[in-house]
Amino acid sequence: MTEFEKKEYYSSLYDLYKNLLTDKQRSYFEDYYFNDLSLFEIADNAHVSRNAVHDQLKKVIDNLDNYENKLGLLKKENKLNELLEEYASSNNNEVLDLINKLKNME
Numbered sequence: 001m002t003e004f005e006k007k008e009y010y011s012s013l014y015d016l017y018k019n020l021l022t023d024k025q026r027s028y029f030e031d032y033y034f035n036d037l038s039l040f041e042i043a044d045n046a047h048v049s050r051n052a053v054h055d056q057l058k059k060v061i062d063n064l065d066n067y068e069n070k071l072g073l074l075k076k077e078n079k080l081n082e083l084l085e086e087y088a089s090s091n092n093n094e095v096l097d098l099i100n101k102l103k104n105m106e
Contacts (some may be wrong), residue, residue: 007033013064016073025060028053 001009009035018026024046031037031045032053039057043050068074084099 010061010064012074013068016077017023017067017071020067021060021063025056026064028056029060032057 014029014033017034018029022028028042028046031042032039037045038048038051043053046053081101087095088099090096090099
């Protein structure tokens with residue numbers, strides 16, 4: 001997995017499971033993955049060591065992997081999107097209406 005793919009994967013997991021993380025974990029993750037701050041910059045902003053930030057980010061990644069292994073929400077979401085794309089070429093209006101309803105669900 002390339003660094004870009006890894007970043008995309010964990011960003012997707014974060015979107016699904018962020019509410020299961022602590023405020024500090026969310027802050028470090030967002031600074032590192034979304035704001036492109038270095039470990040040093042995050043540590044400096046939080047007044048902690050670079051190693052503390054590294055350990056927290058490692059813990060976040062481990063937690064996200066664990067949540068996905070147990071719940072599989074990203075895998076299910078990807079499978080649903082594949083099926084929706086597969087049936088989107090249907091000529092059946094009922095199927096197309098159902099697909100639109102599913103895509104618009106919150």
